[in-house]
Amino acid sequence: xxxxxxxxxxxxxxxxxxxxxxxxxxxxxxxxxxxxxxxxxxxxxxxxxxxxxxxxxxxxxxxxxxxxxxxxxxxxxxxxxxxxxxxxxxxxxxxxxxxxxxxxxxxxxxxxxxxxx
Amino acid sequence: xxxxxxxxxxxxxxxxxxxxxxxxxxxxxxxxxxxxxxxxxxxxxxxxxxxxxxxxxxxxxxxxxxxxxxxxxxxxxxxxxxxxxxxxxxxxxxxxxxxxxxxxxxxxxxxxxx
Numbered sequence: 001x002x003x004x005x006x007x008x009x010x011x012x013x014x015x016x017x018x019x020x021x022x023x024x025x026x027x028x029x030x031x032x033x034x035x036x037x038x039x040x041x042x043x044x045x046x047x048x049x050x051x052x053x054x055x056x057x058x059x060x061x062x063x064x065x066x067x068x069x070x071x072x073x074x075x076x077x078x079x080x081x082x083x084x085x086x087x088x089x090x091x092x093x094x095x096x097x098x099x100x101x102x103x104x105x106x107x108x109x110x111x112x113x114x115x116x117x
Numbered sequence: 118x119x120x121x122x123x124x125x126x127x128x129x130x131x132x133x134x135x136x137x138x139x140x141x142x143x144x145x146x147x148x149x150x151x152x153x154x155x156x157x158x159x160x161x162x163x164x165x166x167x168x169x170x171x172x173x174x175x176x177x178x179x180x181x182x183x184x185x186x187x188x189x190x191x192x193x194x195x196x197x198x199x200x201x202x203x204x205x206x207x208x209x210x211x212x213x214x215x216x217x218x219x220x221x222x223x224x225x226x227x228x229x230x231x
Contacts, residue, residue: 006160032217034217034218034219042223042224043207043221043222043223043224044161044207044219044221045221046218046219046220049218093160093161095217095219097217105166105217106217106218106219108153108160108161108163109160110159110160111159111160111161113158
């Protein structure tokens, strides 16, 4: 149980285009999802927290208009990197929390490697 | 605000040797603590977690960790390392008494020599 799936696992896009990353909870309802970013050889940094049906809460320094987060259902959250640039190339990981753990723990997806060329 | 320090950026051990990865945290209340492992290009796999109770926590793959409140530490140990244990290890602490929103340490890269 508690499976979180991210799609795609890898994506390459051209500079200036937008790319959408999906995070799905497969066997539980995720009332809250978290998006993290990991630069090469660095740790994971929380970008934003999204509650189903509400606007996401972004961490300081994260551009809301650059990283659009939608959490419209209890099993799906999406992160859209708009007008992507090479500096947005990174590893993005989501985690989800909800009914599986009594909302006390979050489970991670397998991550998405974004490369902007 | 909570923080996590992993003092060792890179550790090298021989296969079969014992391993200890250090983790120190800063948090005002009783923390929720985690250890994750990440293989190259992969996501995170939870090794073990501490919420409360017994301070010695057993995890998967033969790992264990001990919570020491007096030292604000949560060190990860394994008595005999296997070559497949080579990976990046992250210690994390949960924010605000919830186990959902994590602050991660900078990670320790483990190399295993044959």
